[in-house]
Structure formats: structure tokens, C-alpha cells
Amino acid sequence: MSKDFGWPNSSKCAVMMSFDIDGETTWSNGNKGYENGEYYLKSLSIGRYGPKRCVKNILELLDKNNIKATFFAPSWIVEKNPELIKEIALNGHEIGHHGYKHERFYDKTYEEQVEIIDKSQEIFERVIGKKATGFRTPSGDWAEFTTKLLIDKGFKYSSSMRGSDSPYKTVIDGKETDFIEIPTKWELDDYVQMAYNLFPAEPVGQSRISGYDSVFENFKWEFEGYYEFGLCISYMFHPQVIGTPGRLILLDKLINEIKSRGDVWFATGSQISDWVRHNV
Amino acid sequence: MKNFKWKNNKKCAVAITVNLNGEYFWLSMFPDSKNKPKTLSLGTFGINVGLERVLNVFDEYDIKSTFFIPAVVAEKYENKVIDIFKRGHEIANHGYAHENLALLTKQEQKDILIKSNNVIKNLTGSFPIGFRAPEGEMTKETFDLLEEVGFLYDSSLMDDNRPYCMNIDDKLYDIVQLPIQWQMYDLPYFAFNYSPAFPAGQGRIAPYTDVLNNWIHEYEGYKNKGLAYILQIDPQTMGTPGRILILKKLIDYIIKSNDAWICTCEEMYSHYKNYV
Numbered sequence A: 001m002s003k004d005f006g007w008p009n010s011s012k013c014a015v016m017m018s019f020d021i022d023g024e025t026t027w028s029n030g031n032k033g034y035e036n037g038e039y040y041l042k043s044l045s046i047g048r049y050g051p052k053r054c055v056k057n058i059l060e061l062l063d064k065n066n067i068k069a070t071f072f073a074p075s076w077i078v079e080k081n082p083e084l085i086k087e088i089a090l091n092g093h094e095i096g097h098h099g100y101k102h103e104r105f106y107d108k109t110y111e112e113q114v115e116i117i118d119k120s121q122e123i124f125e126r127v128i129g130k131k132a133t134g135f136r137t138p139s140g141d142w143a144e145f146t147t148k149l150l151i152d153k154g155f156k157y158s159s160s161m162r163g164s165d166s167p168y169k170t171v172i173d174g175k176e177t178d179f180i181e182i183p184t185k186w187e188l189d190d191y192v193q194m195a196y197n198l199f200p201a202e203p204v205g206q207s208r209i210s211g212y213d214s215v216f217e218n219f220k221w222e223f224e225g226y227y228e229f230g231l232c233i234s235y236m237f238h239p240q241v242i243g244t245p246g247r248l249i250l251l252d253k254l255i256n257e258i259k260s261r262g263d264v265w266f267a268t269g270s271q272i273s274d275w276v277r278h279n280v
Numbered sequence B: 001m002k003n004f005k006w007k008n009n010k011k012c013a014v015a016i017t018v019n020l021n022g023e024y025f026w027l028s029m030f031p032d033s034k035n036k037p038k039t040l041s042l043g044t045f046g047i048n049v050g051l052e053r054v055l056n057v058f059d060e061y062d063i064k065s066t067f068f069i070p071a072v073v074a075e076k077y078e079n080k081v082i083d084i085f086k087r088g089h090e091i092a093n094h095g096y097a098h099e100n101l102a103l104l105t106k107q108e109q110k111d112i113l114i115k116s117n118n119v120i121k122n123l124t125g126s127f128p129i130g131f132r133a134p135e136g137e138m139t140k141e142t143f144d145l146l147e148e149v150g151f152l153y154d155s156s157l158m159d160d161n162r163p164y165c166m167n168i169d170d171k172l173y174d175i176v177q178l179p180i181q182w183q184m185y186d187l188p189y190f191a192f193n194y195s196p197a198f199p200a201g202q203g204r205i206a207p208y209t210d211v212l213n214n215w216i217h218e219y220e221g222y223k224n225k226g227l228a229y230i231l232q233i234d235p236q237t238m239g240t241p242g243r244i245l246i247l248k249k250l251i252d253y254i255i256k257s258n259d260a261w262i263c264t265c266e267e268m269y270s271h272y273k274n275y276v
């Protein structure tokens, strides 16, 4: 099943560093079952930490390592932090679509999905002067009709699914399209291993915050595998989780280990999807 | 903030703070446990056994700490709390019976803050200046009350790694926030009970070495960026014979680096206030 991607510059594998700036949105959504839960300041502060403090430190780290990344941001976050989002874009990183307030698309009607997409694209145009072409579905699944809607709305790729370990052309009604999916994986997601809150509980079963060394070792094992098979690894980080002072040191180390291979292509979602569309 | 420097020109600040929740951690989360002596004994272990171990470590390294104490613990274990105070540590407010404040009315919250402050004043001779919300939630109302009652700092939020002046919905507060982080708290890693189940999904107790290494990794990051490393421990989880060794290893590591100003929350607050 492994394809020969023939990555640019004879690179052996592709690496997409992606960061979902969810900020407060996941927490205020998650707390909705509690009276006043949207105003629970402690859990909101866990989310706010991302745009408030961590994104800048991540930008610095990416800059130091000369890597362009992809940031998926709910457009509510873009509205609230326009300067920060402009800075990300000015640094040459890509900004992708991630709903307005991190809505679960699966639960939304066609009209509601259109409204969220249009409203968000307006915000993107206002803040960074262009629409997003990449999409990552917020909070779980999307509806069956969503893929077609995204194509109609001019999106070029998505990074939402889990069903492969490399990008592919999305098939609709039995036909390959130019709409590329760059799948990611739970085991490449920092939130799964390290996000935590006691009340309201996150994760639901409140399992422990993992040992950092083991987490980064897993990340490294997966890289080794993707490299060996010549695939495209797509790390899914969240500034509020990966951006603590200690974890950033380990992220820097991971990046340096990946870079030391020499023949690795670090690329944004757009670069990867363009390559796959035209060369695979 | 330009020209900001930690005291003695140290690279970073370190506050090793204690939440002396005792059995009220369990009672506030599982009210049924008032009839469950085994569950409650997890909490009383902290006060009857763990506390002395933690205090001895502080004495050994000449560290002054801030103890956030639910006032009912101070009433029930008066001599222990007087001992903490006499050994030079700061006593701060942590609710009356470790209430989840966001679930109470504004008046109920206010009554709790005033009542618990009075209990602490009776023991130490002065009102505490610091507050940390009991594990649970708080809303803007809580901050309005903290200001009204006269607290100078709060140490409950998690959106930064250094002190900052509180500003909620564009309202400026006099209260300084000394932010904390879950990954630098022993309780989420170590607290465990079968019934009532804690954690909810009964995840395994974290490997001690992992926890020590996480804390050391974070220390390195805080040090490099000149931040305020605020650790939280509860003697009921940190005070076991094995885990107290982990705490000592961490303190050894920090002291040997010679880069940290080790302080109480009150000292951190006062130092920060010089710059704003």
C-alpha cells in the first residue's frame, strides 16, 4: 500500500508540523453542560494560555529551526487575536480553517456549515488578507456531505482523517478528486497524551499526564517509521499543550533529531497537498 | 515588562507551595465519603504523617513555603497549622471546606471567604493576603469578591508562567495572579482511590521517575526563559516515604543549579509589585 511519493529534493519523507490554536473554544464548548460553565475561568485559562503565551514561543522555535508550519485556528480566535495571527502569517506560516468556535460539523446542517465557513473566510480575509485553503475538522467528525461542500467552497485540502499514514486524493462518488487529504493520527497528537483538567474532567476518565520523555520517544519512533517507509508524518500539536517551557525544549530536540537526517522535507499543508496533487 | 529582574539576580523564581487539603479534598468531591473512613484516611494521612515529612524537608533545605489551607483544616488541626506558621511559612486561604466555588451563589462565596479569613487571623494574628481556589472552578464573581475582601494575590489560573495583573473582560483588578499548571502538581499524578473512584477512569498511578523528570524538564524551561516556577504539592500525595525522596531530588536539582530565587508566594507578589 506504500506509494512512492518521490518527495521534493529527493527527500525521503515529508514532515508537516501543525498547531491547532483552539484557545478557550474547546473548554467553553466542553463546559456547556454546567450552569455558567462557559464562564469557568480556570479551565478557560488553560486554553487562553495557548494564544496568550505559547504561540509566540513556538514561532521563535520554528524560526530558529527555519521551519514553516501550519496553524489551524477557529476564526473566533483569529478575531480575538488579530495581531498574533498576522504575525504568524507574516512569518511565512500557513493558517488553516478550524471552524468559528470549534463546532462539531457532524452535528450541523448543510446551511449551518455554509454559514460557519463563509463567516470564517470573511474573518480570514479581513485579518490576513486571504481565505484559508486548508481545513481541519474541529471536535471529531464531519458530515458525509462536508467534503463536497469544502470543494465547492474552494478548499484545496483537509487534514482531518485518520485512515492512512500519507496524503491521498479524496474519492467522491467513485472518482478521484484534486481535493487532498493529509491524515493525522491520535498517537501524533499532544492533547491526547498531556491535556488535563480535574473539574470539569479532561480527559473524561482523568488518566494521568504522561511522562514527557515517553511521549517524545513515541513521537520519535513514529518518525523513524514514517522515514523508513518514505511517508508523510503530520504532527498535530496544540500551543496550550506543547507550549509549556519544558515541553518546548523537548520539541526543539525532536525537530533537531528529525533535521539531522538531512533528507527530510518540512512542509506546510498547502505545499504537501500541491505536491501530491501534481506528482503522485 | 522592561528591566524586570528576579531577586538576587537569579534567572528564575521558584515557589514550592502546599495545598493542605486533608480529607476535605475527598469530602468536597464525594460528599458521601463522610461515612467512609478508609477514603477519608487518604486525606488525614496528609495531615498526620505527610505534613511533618514535608516540613522537615523544608527545614532541611531552609525553604519557606506558602500553605494554602481550607479553614476547616485549620480549625480541626489547630496545633499543626500553628506549627506550620511558627516554622516560618506563609498561610493562605484555600476556602472553608474546600468548596467548588463556581457551584455556589455569590453570597455563599462571600460568606466562605470572610469566615475562613477570620479563622486564619485567629491563628496567625493577621488576615491572609493570598488565595488559591480549591480544586474546582471559579468565575468572575469570585474575583470581584477576592478584591472586595482584600486579597492581594490569587494563585489559581493557568494562562501564563509568570505573575501578571488581573484583567477580566477589560476590568482591571488590583489582584496579582501567580499562575500555576497542572503538570506541576503532584495530586493529578498520584491521587488514587477505588471507591469512590478517583481518577474517574482509574488511570494508573504515574511512574515516579516520569513525574520527577517532567518537573525537571519544566524547571529547565522556566529557568531558560526567566519565569516563575510554582509547584503545588499536597502532603497526602507527596508525603509517602518514596515520594518525599522525589521532592528532595527536585529541590537538590534546583538548588545545585544556583539559578533560582526560592521564595513564598507573598515574597513573589511583593517583588513583582515593585515593577508595576
Ligand SMILES: [Zn+2]
Pocket (backbone or CB within 6 Å): A020, A022, A098, A102, A138, A139
Ligand atoms: Zn481543535
